[in-house]
Amino acid sequence: MILVRAPLRISFVGGGTDLPEFYRKHAGRVISATIDKFVYVLINPTPLVDKFTVKYQKTEIVDHPSELEHTRLRAALLDLGIVDSGIEVGSFADLPARTGLGSSSSFSVALVRGLHAYLDRSLSKAEAAEAASRLEIELVKEPIGKQDQYAASFGGFNVFQFNPDDSVEILPVLLDYQMRSRLEDHLLLFYTGITRLASSVLGEQRTRIGEHFGTYREMAESVPEFSRRVLDGDLEGMARMLHEGWLRKKTLASGVSSSLIDSLYETGLSAGAWGGKILGAGGGGCLLLLAPQPGHGAVRSAMADLARHSGLAGFKEIGVRFVQSGTDIVYNNQHRRSRPE
Amino acid sequence: MEKFIRSFVEGVTRVMGNLPVREIARAINIIQAVYERDGRIYIFGNGGSLALATHWVSDFNKTVFSHNLDQETRRFQAIRLPSTEEELSAWANDVGYEMVFAGPLQNYLQETDCVIAISSSGNSPNIIKAVELARRRNVPVIGISGFDGGRLNELADAKIAVETEKGRYEIVEGIHAVVLHLITKYFQDSFDHQIRKRAAG
Numbered sequence: 001m002i003l004v005r006a007p008l009r010i011s012f013v014g015g016g017t018d019l020p021e022f023y024r025k026h027a028g029r030v031i032s033a034t035i036d037k038f039v040y041v042l043i044n045p046t047p048l049v050d051k052f053t054v055k056y057q058k059t060e061i062v063d064h065p066s067e068l069e070h071t072r073l074r075a076a077l078l079d080l081g082i083v084d085s086g087i088e089v090g091s092f093a094d095l096p097a098r099t100g101l102g103s104s105s106s107f108s109v110a111l112v113r114g115l116h117a118y119l120d121r122s123l124s125k126a127e128a129a130e131a132a133s134r135l136e137i138e139l140v141k142e143p144i145g146k147q148d149q150y151a152a153s154f155g156g157f158n159v160f161q162f163n164p165d166d167s168v169e170i171l172p173v174l175l176d177y178q179m180r181s182r183l184e185d186h187l188l189l190f191y192t193g194i195t196r197l198a199s200s201v202l203g204e205q206r207t208r209i210g211e212h213f214g215t216y217r218e219m220a221e222s223v224p225e226f227s228r229r230v231l232d233g234d235l236e237g238m239a240r241m242l243h244e245g246w247l248r249k250k251t252l253a254s255g256v257s258s259s260l261i262d263s264l265y266e267t268g269l270s271a272g273a274w275g276g277k278i279l280g281a282g283g284g285g286c287l288l289l290l291a292p293q294p295g296h297g298a299v300r301s302a303m304a305d306l307a308r309h310s311g312l313a314g315f316k317e318i319g320v321r322f323v324q325s326g327t328d329i330v331y332n333n334q335h336r337r338s339r340p341e
Numbered sequence: 342m343e344k345f346i347r348s349f350v351e352g353v354t355r356v357m358g359n360l361p362v363r364e365i366a367r368a369i370n371i372i373q374a375v376y377e378r379d380g381r382i383y384i385f386g387n388g389g390s391l392a393l394a395t396h397w398v399s400d401f402n403k404t405v406f407s408h409n410l411d412q413e414t415r416r417f418q419a420i421r422l423p424s425t426e427e428e429l430s431a432w433a434n435d436v437g438y439e440m441v442f443a444g445p446l447q448n449y450l451q452e453t454d455c456v457i458a459i460s461s462s463g464n465s466p467n468i469i470k471a472v473e474l475a476r477r478r479n480v481p482v483i484g485i486s487g488f489d490g491g492r493l494n495e496l497a498d499a500k501i502a503v504e505t506e507k508g509r510y511e512i513v514e515g516i517h518a519v520v521l522h523l524i525t526k527y528f529q530d531s532f533d534h535q536i537r538k539r540a541a542g
Contacts, residue, residue: 122477123479328380330453
């Protein structure tokens, strides 16, 4: 049995500049940090059950991977040539999908790491990030970028730079425990209870990159400044940049925000938050706010009141801490068979 | 006599001033990630470096939590290799001295672990053998070296080279001890901080 764990992430600024329509012309940059919420993928050989069994929100039992409905699993198994039956793959997660925390890419990184381990191969962080990006973008044709695969694979607080030649540079933002803890203490994360598919928002966004090229360039260029503010512990400055980034992002596609999301965000600001943004592609998912600590109670109750009046049954605060670990094989009891050392 | 002492201290201070701070920070992040995934830290070196490794293990496994031994039951799992003299002499005698670290390491190493290799020259064949094993398994390597960093500094993920002229073991090993204590102190302060925060609710 092989168990792989991949963290979710909070992306601060630069999201969208990891799409090839942008970074092939101008280097894209994203700054993000992984959090203590994880996706787990479990892979187990089943010698007596001559099937492919996959378990996620539903269970599928098929004779050949090409019959699977789960797009990423189907593509990954076929691509790696795992077509001899007798394997089960299950996925588990601390949080549901579609929260804007990059969970589908975390799943993909964990899956490719696990399937390669099943084939007795070890992938580096960069190889796993690239393999997961290829799986999602080339094989499954998701209209997404590469930032989440890199964030989940490497782990920690990082700036990722996406170069026109398709190479990716990883620049860690080396925060000490005091800075990390201070940032955690001022951060509020709310699951809005509004769900959306990243691909539905990103699909439109991608076709309109040419129209908004200047905005993307500003977003990519704001990343080093945000990184400096993180290192300086300038929380209000960070919040202001999140706010500006969110205003820019709303102009990029029609589905990024909605009147309900806008009023949730504005309620947070009126209750005292310095700034924030909707995480991920937008259209729903999680709302991140930075707020002075004595005001957290006021922000929480104002947001919860509005959510209740708006009928958002799933609305909930999520407590988060940052983690340094990326995607890890936390258990592997398969014997290394053939590889000489 | 005082002149000799002053000149030695000046030499050490000069080298201390050039420590690769960013690489030490990377090493701390590697160890932080290992703690989060409940992995192990294997540390080794030859001669004086083996003494440093042993000293660090006892500090790291206990001193980090010495203010909070009751509150923090999950602690670090740092292990010096080889863990017994018997293992060391068995590998050296039966297989060869170049396998004294890689041999035992192969028994233990999992992908959740990390490795700290200490070598003043950065070129000891037995150290390089073990580091190559870790790299093949994609296990992160913290390399603590001296002189020009040698092969170890090329191979390591966190490249802590204490740069000096060749042969200045007394400076390199002394500063290695400082770097290792720095890592211990960082985590001691970090856990003290977290535990204070937890107690404050």
